[in-house]
Amino acid sequence: MSGVPDLSAVELRNAIAGGDVSSVEATRAYLTSIEQAEPNIQAFNEVHADRALERAQAADDGRARGEDLGPLDGVPIAVKDNLCTTFGRTTCASKMLADFRAPYTATAVRKLEDAGAVILGKTNMDEFAMGSSTEHSAFRPTRNPWDLSRVPGGSSGGSAAAVAAREAPAALGSDTGGSIRQPAAFCGVVGFKPTYGRVSRYGLVAFGSSLDQIGPLARDVADCALLTQVISGHDPADSTSVPNDVPDYAASVHTPIEGLRVGWPKEFYTGALGPGTRQALEKAADAYRGAGAQIVEVSLPHSRIDIDDEGNLSSYAVSCYYIVCMAEASSNLARYDGVHYGHRTAAHAGDIVEMYSKTRAEGFGEEVKRRVMLGTYTLSAGYYDAYYNKALKVRRLIKNDFDAAFERCDVLLCPATPSPAFAFGEKTADPIQMYLADIYTISLNLAGLPGLSLPAGLSNEGLPIGLQLIGPALSEETVLRAGRMYELASGVTRLTPPQKTA
């Protein structure tokens, strides 16, 4: 069957179940697509072709025996390289873990496989998920399939680019401050960050433990609904996973919401937002009005973006987020000590502290060092109250703003990013410029809320623009249905990059 890479995951699952194509044929089609695209895109750190074909064959054999392996039976999927797998390496795109072989598989990946999915490989990312462009990968940058001179976003840039370039119908990413939604926006795909605790973090290499969440990237909302359903649920191995039942997102996603109230947070529609993106968001609001929804202006005062006389941006939410995530990172990354696993320096070390310090100097990239050092500083005696504790209080204020807004609306309609994908090197010289790429995505991680990023059309330069829908905690069903409503009302879905990347 030709054209497999143009099918969505749901369509491919149905084609496999209906006998139109085998899982082996579908997997081969994606492996060919990967072979053609990779020299330009560089989305994968590792492709597990042999294992994928074995798994696909097993799926086909099972189906021939009349077994139903589940909702993703035989469908190839890619996963981010910070999700532990007992096959291949789990590198986090870091020299520290360049040869690390995990002794167990992440719950989210296991759930995919239990549902019948065929894992194609592990996708590139910013080192330890710290970055917004995938330029902080210790191995190589991933390129944006829409324009190879631009970044795919990050940190799940490999997953977003792989889906956009038809190297996989869907992929898993992780989102600490926008790492699924921002690359989805830059690559013209759909990305979903579920509520904190909805998906088990067991086997996700920890960065900011109170913020991290695994979620899907795909080419339409229905695929994201299906993958979210498969990976969600309580896990005894993650004590922060929530015990609530998982609704049937895949079934409900197509039903529009009557009387939907769409919130328009006025603080997000200021001078910090690029004019093309603003226009696309206004069109999206019109599409919602056309579908019978009501647009309500709401306020998120502590997520507002200030611009000074020289044009410099600042935001309480950005400052709060980076204090919290760096503090958590400094603690989480203390485990990389050259003792239990990962890199150890080959240089002579007179004692263990010297061994730690050389190992970490060699194993970590510059951005990781910056974050570990700042986190260490803000948690140190004398600064804890001024920075870390202050940030936790501001975090409460940010969450309270969302609670108040959701008394007046069901979802918030926001930009995903200030502007479309930027060029390589544009923001690497100044870390703060890179941090500000997250101004619209970080607030909801602090509050633990679900957020969906989906394409809202193309800019004048032909680059994807992303919009973002945010809902209250555990409102995945509402957010996904509202996203599907937008696809139907606007006709904007399943964007295809113009150039063949072959």
Added chain:
Amino acid sequence: MPIDLDLVRHIGRLSRIELTEEQVKTFSRQLGAILGHFDKLQELDTENVEPMAHAVELSNVLADDEPAESLTPDEALANAPQRDGDFFRVPKVIGDSQ
């Protein structure tokens, strides 16, 4: 505003990251600028606000105290940079470093 070079060296030691003098200079500038951004939070009055450490405020999640399968010593040691029987081997622990 750049932070003091000695402070950068001190944070490097606390973080167990050896820094070159070049890095000390770069980080002094970069960390100073980022801390400047962090100071923006001081504009806000948070006198009566309860700190929020976690988004989902679950408390006291306990597991039954029953033995379960875990990694074998070989699995646990499989990635060890240096192994000695069933132990992780490290350089001497008592030394001259700070």
